[in-house]
Amino acid sequence: xxxxxxxxxxxxxxxxxxxxxxxxxxxxxxxxxxxxxxxxxxxxxxxxxxxxxxxxxxxxxxxxxxxxxxxxxxxxxxxxxxxxxxxxxxxxxxxxxxxxxxxxxxxxxxxxxxxxxxxxxxxxxxxxxxxxxxxxxxxxxxxxxxxxxxxxxxxxxxxxxxxxxxxxxxxxxxxxxxxxxxxxxxxxxxxxxxxxxxxxxxxxx
Numbered sequence: 001x002x003x004x005x006x007x008x009x010x011x012x013x014x015x016x017x018x019x020x021x022x023x024x025x026x027x028x029x030x031x032x033x034x035x036x037x038x039x040x041x042x043x044x045x046x047x048x049x050x051x052x053x054x055x056x057x058x059x060x061x062x063x064x065x066x067x068x069x070x071x072x073x074x075x076x077x078x079x080x081x082x083x084x085x086x087x088x089x090x091x092x093x094x095x096x097x098x099x100x101x102x103x104x105x106x107x108x109x110x111x112x113x114x115x116x117x118x119x120x121x122x123x124x125x126x127x128x129x130x131x132x133x134x135x136x137x138x139x140x141x142x143x144x145x146x147x148x149x150x151x152x153x154x155x156x157x158x159x160x161x162x163x164x165x166x167x168x169x170x171x172x173x174x175x176x177x178x179x180x181x182x183x184x185x186x187x188x189x190x191x192x193x194x195x196x197x198x199x200x201x202x203x204x205x
Contacts, residue, residue: 010049017045068148069200075142076123078116081134086114089129096125106178142175143193146185172196
């Protein structure tokens, strides 16, 4: 029950119970302080599986559909370590972006890091204003898919979980995600974009 993907696999009979039992056996023997036969573990897994309710593929949350899904390509993500001068660079970046019509930039400040996501035209400015900062990571050539909600939908239970579950079920890997009041932006590598767009477009239609 610690892994929802494992539970889902058992529900759908996708998991080899003998192999799962072999992997669980050492931990069970440690927990129970005695030898445990693999056949006994298989039988226990079969009983557990029969008690699991049948559940279809993760569905979109009610009220999620708005028909709005936008895409941005060729983005870069910079992650800088916090410093005493980082805030000044942040302010300078926003001031310079205000007069650049073609620029796209998103800034998120964490406890120990600051992350900047920008398009190609904004890269020189980002690198200039943060030139003296400690760059912890950089990733280029990313795509952002943004889903739009209204305020009421955002407050619904499971709205984000339902979206992320569908992506995980299709093995779509995310680089990052950014939430605002009415938007959820998913950042991913180009190879993941087509599958993610198709899946999200189906939920938004």
